[in-house]
Amino acid sequence: MLTKRIIPCMDVMRGRVTKGVRFANNIDLGDPVEMSVGYSDGGADELVFYDITASAEKRPIDIGVVGAVAAAVHIPFAVGGGIASVADMERVILAGAEKVSVNSLAIENPEILKEGAQVFGRQCIVLGMDPVRNEKMPCGYEITARGFRVRTGMDALEWARRAVDLGAGEIVVNSVDADGTREGFELEITRKIAHAVGVPVVASGGAGRPGHFVTVFLEADADAAIVAGMVHTGEYTITDIKRFMQSAGIPTRMDY
């Protein structure tokens, strides 16, 4: 059986993993390579890195970190933040990343999804999206951009469909409402998108306990889920989450 993936997410700033409080009061969590090796050995199915200040500082993504991670871990990983062009995507992929993730860039220039998919294959192109609850939208959720700061007026479900038509091979649904709450994933929009598109959907934002993963896989039909704070702090391990999933009957990779 195809297993449900658990993906630790690391926000990287100037070569260090930081606590995901965007743009302010960042707390140093450690070295991205060391943390990657730890997570890979500990059962992570994939990794994702966001260079959280690259866009704001208008500089390209830190390729040195990408290459060092690729040399040290032998599982797939995605990289986002600071990608402004197909040339940037190419640098990241040639450095050893399996996937590149775009968010605000795709909102401003949707054609980047098509161009990226044509050059690298759609399996390499991840669309990150940050929907926020808004009852006025047809699906009940509006897309935000630039780290939640900008409301776009775009319907989240509409955007997901269009992005897949253009070339996105996977969608990370990061709920603005759930992000940082540790009270569980936002099930409704995750489920709507998972059922509407023919590519894998990754749930993101709100994980606080192993049970939250069981819920998002069983009730929202996500293909994968992102974990951050609850494992970065050492409160839980990937294995804690996976044992819980396995006991709930969810196909889980336990042999690592």
Place this chain on the structure above:
Amino acid sequence: MTAVVDYGAGNLTSVKYAFAALGEAVEVTSSPAVVARAERVVFPGVGAAKSAMENLKSLGLVDAVREAAATRPFLGICLGMQILFERSDEDGGVDTLGVIPGRVRRFPDVEGFKVPHMGWNSVTGNGERESREYYFVHSYCADICEFTTGVTEYAGVKFTSEVRKGRLVACQFHPEKSGRAGLGLLKEFLECSRSA
């Protein structure tokens, strides 16, 4: 010397790093002469079968790759496994290398199964080997044939995820991205071919 064949079908960085982790410095090459004199040949690949075959032809690599697959330690990965078969349905159909009998077909559209098949799935061996999970990314899958040594199931289809023939081993999954299990397969490939 281990040659990794570069025929413009995808990124070879991860393959290089995985072998480096096992202490093997590989030579990435597009040269038929280098492939012809390599002790071991790694034949990776991501992308479409038709353009891969066109690239192999224009680089003059078809004979060198066929010869290596038939006579020397040889490791095919992903598209590099698929084009060892006789024919692929991709892009309206294309004849491929024909080293392994059988055809490569697209996964059927089945409710609840997304294509590409992406993620960790189990490979069940036909011997006493236990089933283990490896990382897959593909939209087309190969028939089961007499050389199939690993089978995986997705979207209601059982397909070849590993084949072995003589000194050739080829897999649909990506050993270079399959963590410890994947490195184990690469290590076995290096060791078998060293002792052979």
